[in-house]
Amino acid sequence: MEQVLSGEGKRVCVTGASGYIASWIVKLLLERGYIVNATVRRLDDPAKTEHLLALDGAENRLHLFEADLLKEGSFDPAIHGCHAVEHTDTPVTNDTVINETWFSTPESCKGKKGESYIISKILAEDAAWKFAKEHAIDMVSINPAAVIGPLLQPTINVTTMYFVYNLIKGSETYPNGTCGWVHVNDVAEAHIRAFEIPSANGRYILSETVAHFSDIVKVLHELYPSLKLPNRCEDDNPPKPIYMLSKDKAKSLGIEYVPLKTALWETVECLKEKFMINV
Numbered sequence: 001m002e003q004v005l006s007g008e009g010k011r012v013c014v015t016g017a018s019g020y021i022a023s024w025i026v027k028l029l030l031e032r033g034y035i036v037n038a039t040v041r042r043l044d045d046p047a048k049t050e051h052l053l054a055l056d057g058a059e060n061r062l063h064l065f066e067a068d069l070l071k072e073g074s075f076d077p078a079i080h081g082c083h084a085v086e087h088t089d090t091p092v093t094n095d096t097v098i099n100e101t102w103f104s105t106p107e108s109c110k111g112k113k114g115e116s117y118i119i120s121k122i123l124a125e126d127a128a129w130k131f132a133k134e135h136a137i138d139m140v141s142i143n144p145a146a147v148i149g150p151l152l153q154p155t156i157n158v159t160t161m162y163f164v165y166n167l168i169k170g171s172e173t174y175p176n177g178t179c180g181w182v183h184v185n186d187v188a189e190a191h192i193r194a195f196e197i198p199s200a201n202g203r204y205i206l207s208e209t210v211a212h213f214s215d216i217v218k219v220l221h222e223l224y225p226s227l228k229l230p231n232r233c234e235d236d237n238p239p240k241p242i243y244m245l246s247k248d249k250a251k252s253l254g255i256e257y258v259p260l261k262t263a264l265w266e267t268v269e270c271l272k273e274k275f276m277i278n279v
Contacts, residue, residue, distance in 0.1 A: 007032035007196075013082040015039045015067065015075065016089030018048040020159070021144070023152040024188035025086050030057035032192070037078045039067035039089065051152050084195040087128075090121065140194040144187045145180025145207035145245070148263050150270040164267045167213075167220060168227060168279060173234040174217050180207030180245050181216075183258035183266075193253040200253060207245040208257035214239065216264070223265050227279055 012029055016022045017038030029036050040048040043066045052058060065078035069089055079085055125141055132139035146163050156165060167174060187206055194200045217229050233239070247257070258266075271277045 007034040009033075009035070010083045011035040011037060011081055012084050012086060012195075013037040013039070013075075013079045014086040014088065015069075015078075016087075017052060017064075018153060019088060020151060020153060020157040021147060021184060021187050021191075022086070022088040023051060024184050025088070025191050026052055026062070027055050027152065028185075028188050028192055029086075030055055030061055033057075033061075035061045035063070037063050037065060037082060039065045039075060039078045041068055042066060047154050051154060055152075086191050086195075088191075090124070140200050141203045142187065142190050142194060143203060143205050144190075145182050145205070145210075147182055147184050147187055148267045149184035149258070150266050151274060154274075156271070156275065160267065160271075163216075164264065165271060165277075167217060167229060168224075168268060168271070169277070170228055171230050173232055174213040174230045176213070176233045176235050176237055176240055178210060178212045178240040178242055180205075180210045181260050181263065182206045182208050183263040186255055186257055190250065190253055190255055193255070197253060202249075204249055204253065205245055206250055206255070207247075208263070209260045210242055210245060211260065212239050212242065219261050219264055220268070223261070224268070224279055 007029065012034050014022050014026050014029070014036060017026050017036075018040045022038075026036055026038055038052060040052075042048055043064060049064060052062060052064065055062065065075075067074040067078055067089075069075075125143075128139065128141070131137070147159055148163055151157065151160060186208070190204060190206055194204065214233065217231075220227065221229055250257075268279060272279055
């Protein structure tokens with residue numbers, strides 16, 4: 001892997017910084033010595049800010065800004081003077097289901113609201129590529145599969161709720177879905193390396209492995225033999241087929257994926273500690 005740029009003295013803006021993936025990006029940026037301008041929707045909401053302010057390096061190098069994607073110009077102060085922007089924020093309305101993972105979302109996770117959110121992510125990326133081309137902006141997109149791993153924020157995000165929490169909390173069935181799986185640290189690391197490595201370009205799909213939910217249940221059973229887990233699928237249809245995703249481009253960023261089993265264990269252990277879940 002080619003040499004990366006140094007973070008010392010450089011300023012990076014992270015939008016939607018209170019979210020699952022974004023808060024990990026902020027964490028890793030601070031660890032590298034970056035100055036971080038982080039946007040949140042409400043500065044007066046402790047759930048949006050306290051876990052960020054508690055990060056190592058936050059006292060001297062983290063600056064919080066209030067911004068809303070639905071308000072034109074509200075991000076200008078946070079972006080001003082930055083060497084790069086990590087854009088993770090997504091507009092949320094009463095008709096939107098929060099789901100940070102749009103790639104390979106299981107059919108059972110979809111629905112009228114879920115599909116509208118997935119479409120919005122795809123259209124937003126398409127618009128961003130067109131804008132970047134028109135204005136000669138150096139842009140890279142990171143597209144993760146189902147993101148799991150420890151949570152920094154004080155609330156359970158929808159992907160963790162759907163992909164892990166529901167399985168370990170006594171659900172009688174598991175979804176008939178197949179998707180890619182990736183650790184949140186790997187996703188955050190890829191975001192940062194995408195601008196640290198000068199040759200990074202285009203789109204990166206991040207997935208450590210592809211597995212059906214029945215396989216996820218098996219791994220969880222290996223990790224927690226006494227845990228009550230669902231033993232049947234939610235429908236009688238054939239299992240959704242397994243497919244392949246190339247890891248070659250992610251390797252060019254130097255990403256060495258956390259194994260699925262480790263990612264699942266860290267997710268459950270975090271839920272136990274942070275949300276007092278008995279397992």
